[in-house]
Amino acid sequence: MAFSISVLAGLYGLGDLFKVALLFAIASALIYSVGWLIYARTLHPYADIPGPFWASVSRLWIAYMVERGDVDKILVAVHKKYGRMVRIAPDEVSIGDPEAIKIIYSVSSGFTKTDFYDPFATHMSPHPDLFSARDEKEHAERRRLVNNAYSMSSILESETYIDECSQLFIQRMGEYADSGQSFDFGMWLQMYAFDVVGTLFFGKMFGFMETRSDYGAYITSLDTYLPVLATNFVLPDYLRPVRPFLANLGLKRIRDAILSIVAIRQAASDVVTTRTKELKEGKVGRTDILQKLFNVQEGKGSDGHFLLADIEQESYVAIFAGSDTTAIAMRSILYHLMKNPKYYKKLQEEIDDASARGELSTPTVRFSEASKLPYLIACCKEGMRMHPSVGFTLPRTVPAGGKEISGRYFPAGSKVGIYSGVIHLDRSIFGDDANVFNPDRWIEGDVANMDRYMFQFGGGSRSCVGRHISIAEIYKMFPQLLRDYRLDLANPDKEWGTRSTWFNRQIGLDVKLTRR
Template sequence: MLDSSLLHIPRPSVAGLFGYLAALLVVYWAAWVVYARFFHPLAKYPGPFWASVSRFWMVGQIRKAESEKTQRKLHNQLGKIIRIAPNEVAISDPEAIKIIYGINSGFTKTDFYTTWRPAWCKYPDAFSNLDEKLHASRRKITNNLYSMSSIARSEDSIDFCTAVLMEKMAAFANSGETLDMAAWSQMYAFDVVGQLFFSRMFGFLEAGHDHRGYIKALDLLLPILCAASVMPTYLRTPFLMGGALVQPRVLKALTSLTDIDNAAAECITEREALLAKNANEPSDILSSLFSTMREKGEKVDFGLTEVKVEVYVALFAGSDTTAAAVSSILYHLMKNREAYDRLTRDIDEATASGELSTPFIRYKEASSLKYLDACIKEGMRLHPSVGLTLPRHVPAGGCQIAGQWFPGGVRVGVNAAVVHRDQTIFGADADEFVPERWFWPEAANMERYMFQFGGGARTCIGKNISLCEMYKMIPQLLREYKLELVEPQRSWKTHNYWFNKPSEVYTRVTARNKV
């Protein structure tokens, strides 16, 4: 008879089991690295080693908050196509803009955008909607509300906010105190959103600080949401939920998201209460949204939740992007005094000849000032408000971009902060602030490659609000006050968490003799 001990199979210890799993993980990781580096469809494109094997290279770039600088450096060193993740490349060829982002291009948004979507919405907002047909049908419902003609009819609301800003500038001029123009630009942009949407400013300008906490909420949210957006989808929820348990910053960020949700709901509740009293409804964007809901809401499924989505997006994205553009334009003007002086002369002469109204400049008047137009374009060219690639999936069947064939499903994207400095399009001095380039014979061609508001059917829906603010506020400010950087040799700071936010634009304000 066999000894029973010979048939005994020892059971593995816990330590042995973990060792076995660790070995499997090492083998899997090694196999993945070999595949990603040598056999993946994107293996032939250069880029950082860690970018080719893990999306956490991109997470690290978000943490550093200077992705646009890194991408410009890599493109200069490695060429027009760089690998920034195992399944994603960034492309600096200006011609790629039309191919990837043109209307009916077939390229679709990636899951990068889903992290930004409100959890409670029935339909994705215009920014986070991945379905092109659904996006087109939903955007059609409210598109006319954001047309330039509609926004221009609300110029008095923007003037109301500008008047408060001018009063605050007068106080700084009288006291001799310096201010951070970037911070005041954002407070102004937030109050304009309040006036345009709800017929009441949020009170940032009046208070002179972030008295509602919305700006702080966004500053907490953006780096966390942006980091989650670039990491693998299966890690996003553990990162956000797990991070909230162990990292106070993540918890504060998620709490801030609730604050923005609550702010949107509060604005709608206030308007509903006003309507319940049969009071006269203000003429603003929110009233237009309610009218849309009443007139065709049942037909197109546009109810209170959809109104709240529009308000939420305005609160979330309506200030940072505009403030970044205004800050860039003013900062670069103050750094380049010849351009500053030429623009102020043009504004003074146009005012003296009656081309610019007083007390407030109208959008149509300002947009006809050619040098102002050039300065605004140049400020947005050098510092577009979004500083990351706008990732898209290559359509099934593949596509040729920048002389290379990309298979369907891989991710590609163009970064405005990179392509806006392409010397073949914008000249050898593309890194410099030169408004005069917009008078060159090549200006019409340069215009084709401006990408600060995105492109095609996905152009930013708030573009006209932003432009109307810029063309009205900037000449108004320069007409009434002289602006100087406190330390002209010192550079501003920027933090790129999708929105590339400027700060420390320390400015001295002096009252000018009125024309």
């Protein structure tokens, strides 16, 4: 090779040799591109599945939609245009058939998470976190260790700590009601959700509501960094190391966000160190989730299967998974109620009647009481149906032997996924008015059937482990809030904004409160 290059250099000169090499590289790239286009469009196993042209030839199409922040709307639109199967990347299909949920996500389906989840891995413990773990057997073993800590009965043993957060939230709302000023209600719901995570996993509220501010810049940091991470989720493997580097280059806000994320990790480590010391000194009297995780470590995990590092990891992941998703659900429920006064009035009447009968405790409503309010539950389900917290598919890899989904065979190794926002608008399940907010469907319709296709917490063995925390927060908060205050949109004719990367966040939920 060295001889050939020296001969060519002698014949053509170095300048000419560079031109030849450049032309050869360009020609090779063109030939490869044309070959790839032909393969992707005609010979690929997904070539027969419809979808946007650019999606069929490059993952950059879906990455751009995620980066742009409207991937949730795009997924709904492409399914409306192309049908129940849509090719959203050369090697990935989004499926909008409700019956496919049990095929892909059931406990014994054999489908596994794709490499989409790898960038989310915390690497804080030798064991994988529950969200990013891809080995189903390992995930099942890890989940069995902590399931009891996240059960509804376990959460309700910590109800008093949630009540402390609720009381402070209601107090802060009173300050806004007395001032008569409109304010960013969506931000306060997130601060509330963050402080609940703090009191359950870190031994005390972080300080968002106490200081009336973004404690530690956690919210700003997550809002800045998660979109970068989300785009990495959907990029090809060979581009993933490049994307964060380009994002960080010269952008101080992202560098600051990363430093804050590091601070959150350190806070998770510190709380475990502190609790360990308190336990040794006999100073712990809390029955929070942090303590339940310590109990796991001392019991089932004492053989090395559940380490102190695993407790740190659980607390850290709770911040990511438990604050945004709950706040998004609460925003959606309240926004849609404020946009639809007749449903707001029906819920208000149910709460007032229960309160008048002495069925709602003061100053804080018990979960056992709230869960007996049928219209409250209907409104909560409908709000989560209309705006799922996760604004993207939950991609899975087809198991060995392949699988038939919705009448089509998918070979082993294929990537498929379902976006809850598409399923939740399916008229065959939720009725002809599936695209509008109507809590009455949960009173008058086939509730059992609709429940089977609600996908806001995922499904099967991979359903959200913290879903009971979210449900407890929401059910308890709303009767208390609506009993004490009247909520009105500051700009009732203005639609909210949304930004969907991974979490489907809302922007601009400005509200005015009035004491009742």
